[in-house]
Amino acid sequence: MPTDSNTQIRLASRPSGWVEAENFQVTEEAIGKPADGEVLVRNIFMSVDPYMRGRMNDVKSYIPPFQVGEVLQAGVVGQVVESRFDGIAEGDFVMGMLGWENYSVSDGRLLRKIPAGPVPLSYHLGILGxxxxxxxxxxxxxxxxxxxxxxxxxxxxxxxxxxxxxxxxxxxxxxxxxxxxxxxxxxxxxxxxxxxxxxxxxxxxxxxxxxxxxxxxxxxxxxxxxxxxxxxxxxxxxxxxxxxxxxxxxxxxxxxxxxxxxxxxxxxxxxxxxxxxxxxDHPEACEEYVRKAIAWIQEGKLTYRESISEGVENAPRAFIDLLKGRNTGKQIVQLSDAS
Amino acid sequence: MPTDSNTQIRLASRPSGWVEAENFQVTEEAIGKPADGEVLVRNIFMSVDPYMRGRMNDVKSYIPPFQVGEVLQAGVVGQVVESRFDGIAEGDFVMGMLGWENYSVSDGRLLRKIPAGPVPLSYHLGILGxxxxxxxxxxxxxxxxxxxxxxxxxxxxxxxxxxxxxxxxxxxxxxxxxxxxxxxxxxxxxxxxxxxxxxxxxxxxxxxxxxxxxxxxxxxxxxxxxxxxxxxxxxxxxxxxxxxxxxxxxxxxxxxxxxxxxxxxxxxxxxxxxxxxxxxDHPEACEEYVRKAIAWIQEGKLTYRESISEGVENAPRAFIDLLKGRNTGKQIVQLSDAS
Missing domain, CATH: 3.40.50.720 (NAD(P)-binding Rossmann-like Domain)
Structure with a gap:
C-alpha cells in the first residue's frame, strides 16, 4: 500500500574505476501522480546487472548514460496502483525500465503486462527476462x-x-x-x-x-x-x-x-x-525463448537461482557486490511484498 | 626448352623475425622424370605471398610448414613438357602448388589446366588466382x-x-x-x-x-x-x-x-x-568470382598491376622485399618465357 514517501537512489557522482557507496545518494520524495496515459506502479522486484556500470560513464553507447542527480533505472516488476492508461488496470503486474525507487510513474506504453503465474514474478527479471x-x-x-x-x-x-x-x-x-x-x-x-x-x-x-x-x-x-x-x-x-x-x-x-x-x-x-x-536487437528470438523456457522450467530441465537483497536502500550494495563477483545467480533487490 | 639442370631454392634455416637471404639455399639438380600419373612442368611464373612467412615457422596451421632442406613451394603457372597423366598433354598450360624451381614434377591430379587467353597467363596467380x-x-x-x-x-x-x-x-x-x-x-x-x-x-x-x-x-x-x-x-x-x-x-x-x-x-x-x-574453404564463390572477373577485366572495370622479378635465383629477394612492403600490386617471379 502506498505511503506518502518514495525512497529513491540517485547517481551522486560518476565512478572512476570501481563503483563505491559514495557514488549513490538516497533521497525521499512524495509519491508521484500519474497524468493522462501514465501509470503509478508499486515496485516489487528490481534487477541489478553488470551493464549498468557502463551507463554510469558519460559515454554514448547503445543506451544513454545515467545522469548525475537523477534516479537510477533498472528492470522492475511491480503492481499497478493507479492507471490512467487504457489496457492496464489497477492490480495488474507489469514490468518495465523503472527507477531504483519504491514507486514509479511511467508512460503506460513502456510497460509490459506479465502473468501472475505459472512461475514466480521475479523470474521475469532473470531466467525469463x-x-x-x-x-x-x-x-x-x-x-x-x-x-x-x-x-x-x-x-x-x-x-x-x-x-x-x-x-x-x-x-x-x-x-x-x-x-x-x-x-x-x-x-x-x-x-x-x-x-x-x-x-x-x-x-x-x-x-x-x-x-x-x-x-x-x-x-x-x-x-x-x-x-x-x-x-x-x-x-x-x-x-x-x-x-x-x-x-x-x-x-x-x-x-x-x-x-x-x-x-x-x-x-x-x-x-x-x-x-x-x-x-x-532480437525480439522474435526472445519471444521464442520465453515460450520454450516456461515449458523447460515446468519440466525441470531449466533450474534457476536468485540472490535477493531486501530494500531499495540496499540496492547500491547489491550492485557493488555483483560487480565484485560476490553473488551467485541473478541478483535481485526486493522493494516491497510480492502480493 | 629443357636443359639438363634445374635451379631450385630451398629453405636453409627457419627465420626468426624478419626473413634474410641466408635463410635460403640455391641448389642445382637434374630435371626430374615423371612417373606414371605424373607431369613434368616447365615453370613460367611463380607467386610470392605473405602467407609463406607463416609456413617458414615450425607451427601447425591450415597448411603444413615448409621443411628445412626442402625446395620451397609456391603457386606456379607453367607449361607441360611431358605428361604421363590422362587429361593433361604436352604443351598444356597448368597451375598448381609447385616448387621454387625451373622445372617441377607433379601428381597430375594436383594440377589445374588454364586457358592461354583471354588474359595474360600470370593473371591466374593474381587477380584471377x-x-x-x-x-x-x-x-x-x-x-x-x-x-x-x-x-x-x-x-x-x-x-x-x-x-x-x-x-x-x-x-x-x-x-x-x-x-x-x-x-x-x-x-x-x-x-x-x-x-x-x-x-x-x-x-x-x-x-x-x-x-x-x-x-x-x-x-x-x-x-x-x-x-x-x-x-x-x-x-x-x-x-x-x-x-x-x-x-x-x-x-x-x-x-x-x-x-x-x-x-x-x-x-x-x-x-x-x-x-x-x-x-x-569457398570453392564455389571462387568459381563465381573468376567468371565475373574475366568479364570485369575485359570491360575495363577491374585493373591489375604486377611487379615481375626475373629468374628463380631472385625469388628470395622478391619475397623479402614483399614482406618489407617494397612492392606494389602482385609480386610475381618469372622463371622462363611465357611461350
Missing part, C-alpha cells in the same frame, strides 16, 4: 551452437552463464565453464548442468585449465568476461569456432580500454567468428 | 558488403587490397584505404578506384586518419594487417559493422604474439562481427 533471453540469443542465434559442440562459458555461474550451460545441455552440447570461487564452480556441475568447470582465480594457467576442461577444443565460446580468459579460450578454439561476445565484465571498471587477446592471427587460421550482440 | 578470389570471398561472402556501405581496406595497394577496392566500387560501396608510401597511396585513388586513402606511416593519429577518411564511420573492414591499424578502425566502426580478417601481416614477423586491439568492448556495444577466413 533479459539474462535468459541473452543466453538463448547468444548461444543459439549468434554462436549457432548445435548438438555435439564443445561449448565454453565464462562467468558461468552468473545470471546469464547459469542459463547458457543448461541451454547447451538441452541442445545436446558438451559444456564447460569458469567461475571465480570454488562454491560457484560446484554449483555449475551440481545445479546448472555443466559437464566440467574450474575456478579461474586458482588456475595456474588459464590456457591449460581450458585445455583440460575441453580436451577436444572449443567450438563455441559464450563470452561474458573478456581479458585473460578470452585469450586462454581463443588459443583452444577449434577450426570454424564461434564466439558470442555478450559482455566484457573484466573491462567495465577499467579507466582505459585494455589490449585485446594475443593471438588474433588464430582468428584467421582457424576461421573463427567473433560476434557482439545486444539482446534487444 | 588466390589474391583476387580472396578479395571477393572476404568482401562479398564474409563481410557481406553491399551498396552504400563504407568500406575500409588495410594494405590497400597489395595484391588483395587493390582488388578489394575495385570490387567495392563495382558493388556500389564507398571505399577508403591505407598503405605504406605516398606512391602506393596515389595508386589507390588513381588506379584502383579508392575514394580516399592515406599513408599510415606518416599519420600522426591512425584513429584520426580513419575518421577523416570515413567521416560516417566504417561498415566493412577488410583487414590484411592487424595491430595498430585494426585498433584504429575498430574505434570507427558503425553499429552492425563486419570485419573480414584476411591476414595479420603486422604479426607475421613477430616472435611473440602481440596483444589484440584495445576496445574489444566496442564489439559488443556496436554489435560487430569479426570473421577469419581462408579462401580455399
Amino acid at each position: 533479459m539474462p535468459g533471453m541473452t543466453a538463448y540469443v547468444g548461444l543459439i542465434k549468434i554462436a549457432e551452437a548445435k548438438a555435439g559442440d564443445n561449448v565454453f562459458v565464462t562467468a558461468a555461474s552468473g545470471a546469464v552463464g547459469s542459463v547458457v550451460g543448461q541451454l547447451a545441455k538441452i541442445h545436446g552440447c558438451r559444456v564447460a565453464g569458469s567461475a571465480g570461487s570454488d562454491e560457484k564452480v560446484a554449483s555449475l556441475t551440481e545445479e546448472f548442468g555443466y559437464d566440467v568447470a574450474f575456478n579461474y582465480k586458482t588456475s595456474a594457467s588459464l590456457a591449460d585449465s581450458v585445455r583440460e576442461a575441453c580436451p577436444e577444443g572449443v567450438d563455441v565460446l559464450f563470452e561474458n568476461v573478456g581479458g585473460e580468459i578470452l585469450e586462454a579460450v581463443l588459443w583452444n578454439m577449434r577450426d570454424y569456432g564461434r564466439i558470442a561476445l555478450c559482455g566484457m565484465i573484466a573491462d567495465y571498471n577499467l579507466e582505459e580500454p585494455q589490449p585485446g587477446p594475443r593471438g588474433m592471427m588464430l582468428i584467421v587460421g582457424r576461421r573463427l567468428r567473433l560476434q557482439g550482440f545486444i539482446v534487444t | 588466390m589474391p583476387g578470389m580472396t578479395a571477393y570471398v572476404g568482401l562479398i561472402k564474409i563481410a557481406e558488403a553491399k551498396a552504400g556501405d563504407n568500406v575500409f581496406v588495410t594494405a590497400a595497394s597489395g595484391a588483395v587490397g587493390s582488388v578489394v577496392g575495385q570490387l567495392a566500387k563495382i558493388h556500389g560501396c564507398r571505399v577508403a584505404g591505407s598503405a605504406g608510401s605516398d606512391e602506393k597511396v596515389a595508386s589507390l585513388t588513381e588506379e584502383f578506384g579508392y575514394d580516399v586513402a592515406f599513408n599510415y606511416k606518416t599519420s600522426a593519429s591512425l584513429a584520426d586518419s580513419v575518421r577523416e577518411a570515413c567521416p560516417e564511420g566504417v561498415d566493412v573492414l577488410f583487414e590484411n594487417v592487424g595491430g595498430e591499424i585494426l585498433e584504429a578502425v575498430l574505434w570507427n566502426m558503425r553499429d552492425y559493422g563486419r570485419i573480414a580478417l584476411c591476414g595479420m601481416i603486422a604479426d607475421y614477423n613477430l616472435e611473440e604474439p602481440q596483444p589484440g586491439p584495445r576496445g574489444m568492448m566496442l564489439i559488443v556495444g556496436r554489435r560487430l562481427r569479426l570473421q577469419g577466413f581462408i579462401v580455399t
Whole structure:
C-alpha cells in the first residue's frame, strides 16, 4: 500500500574505476501522480546487472548514460496502483525500465503486462527476462551452437552463464565453464548442468585449465568476461569456432580500454567468428525463448537461482557486490511484498 | 626448352623475425622424370605471398610448414613438357602448388589446366588466382558488403587490397584505404578506384586518419594487417559493422604474439562481427568470382598491376622485399618465357 514517501537512489557522482557507496545518494520524495496515459506502479522486484556500470560513464553507447542527480533505472516488476492508461488496470503486474525507487510513474506504453503465474514474478527479471533471453540469443542465434559442440562459458555461474550451460545441455552440447570461487564452480556441475568447470582465480594457467576442461577444443565460446580468459579460450578454439561476445565484465571498471587477446592471427587460421550482440536487437528470438523456457522450467530441465537483497536502500550494495563477483545467480533487490 | 639442370631454392634455416637471404639455399639438380600419373612442368611464373612467412615457422596451421632442406613451394603457372597423366598433354598450360624451381614434377591430379587467353597467363596467380578470389570471398561472402556501405581496406595497394577496392566500387560501396608510401597511396585513388586513402606511416593519429577518411564511420573492414591499424578502425566502426580478417601481416614477423586491439568492448556495444577466413574453404564463390572477373577485366572495370622479378635465383629477394612492403600490386617471379 502506498505511503506518502518514495525512497529513491540517485547517481551522486560518476565512478572512476570501481563503483563505491559514495557514488549513490538516497533521497525521499512524495509519491508521484500519474497524468493522462501514465501509470503509478508499486515496485516489487528490481534487477541489478553488470551493464549498468557502463551507463554510469558519460559515454554514448547503445543506451544513454545515467545522469548525475537523477534516479537510477533498472528492470522492475511491480503492481499497478493507479492507471490512467487504457489496457492496464489497477492490480495488474507489469514490468518495465523503472527507477531504483519504491514507486514509479511511467508512460503506460513502456510497460509490459506479465502473468501472475505459472512461475514466480521475479523470474521475469532473470531466467525469463533479459539474462535468459541473452543466453538463448547468444548461444543459439549468434554462436549457432548445435548438438555435439564443445561449448565454453565464462562467468558461468552468473545470471546469464547459469542459463547458457543448461541451454547447451538441452541442445545436446558438451559444456564447460569458469567461475571465480570454488562454491560457484560446484554449483555449475551440481545445479546448472555443466559437464566440467574450474575456478579461474586458482588456475595456474588459464590456457591449460581450458585445455583440460575441453580436451577436444572449443567450438563455441559464450563470452561474458573478456581479458585473460578470452585469450586462454581463443588459443583452444577449434577450426570454424564461434564466439558470442555478450559482455566484457573484466573491462567495465577499467579507466582505459585494455589490449585485446594475443593471438588474433588464430582468428584467421582457424576461421573463427567473433560476434557482439545486444539482446534487444532480437525480439522474435526472445519471444521464442520465453515460450520454450516456461515449458523447460515446468519440466525441470531449466533450474534457476536468485540472490535477493531486501530494500531499495540496499540496492547500491547489491550492485557493488555483483560487480565484485560476490553473488551467485541473478541478483535481485526486493522493494516491497510480492502480493 | 629443357636443359639438363634445374635451379631450385630451398629453405636453409627457419627465420626468426624478419626473413634474410641466408635463410635460403640455391641448389642445382637434374630435371626430374615423371612417373606414371605424373607431369613434368616447365615453370613460367611463380607467386610470392605473405602467407609463406607463416609456413617458414615450425607451427601447425591450415597448411603444413615448409621443411628445412626442402625446395620451397609456391603457386606456379607453367607449361607441360611431358605428361604421363590422362587429361593433361604436352604443351598444356597448368597451375598448381609447385616448387621454387625451373622445372617441377607433379601428381597430375594436383594440377589445374588454364586457358592461354583471354588474359595474360600470370593473371591466374593474381587477380584471377588466390589474391583476387580472396578479395571477393572476404568482401562479398564474409563481410557481406553491399551498396552504400563504407568500406575500409588495410594494405590497400597489395595484391588483395587493390582488388578489394575495385570490387567495392563495382558493388556500389564507398571505399577508403591505407598503405605504406605516398606512391602506393596515389595508386589507390588513381588506379584502383579508392575514394580516399592515406599513408599510415606518416599519420600522426591512425584513429584520426580513419575518421577523416570515413567521416560516417566504417561498415566493412577488410583487414590484411592487424595491430595498430585494426585498433584504429575498430574505434570507427558503425553499429552492425563486419570485419573480414584476411591476414595479420603486422604479426607475421613477430616472435611473440602481440596483444589484440584495445576496445574489444566496442564489439559488443556496436554489435560487430569479426570473421577469419581462408579462401580455399569457398570453392564455389571462387568459381563465381573468376567468371565475373574475366568479364570485369575485359570491360575495363577491374585493373591489375604486377611487379615481375626475373629468374628463380631472385625469388628470395622478391619475397623479402614483399614482406618489407617494397612492392606494389602482385609480386610475381618469372622463371622462363611465357611461350
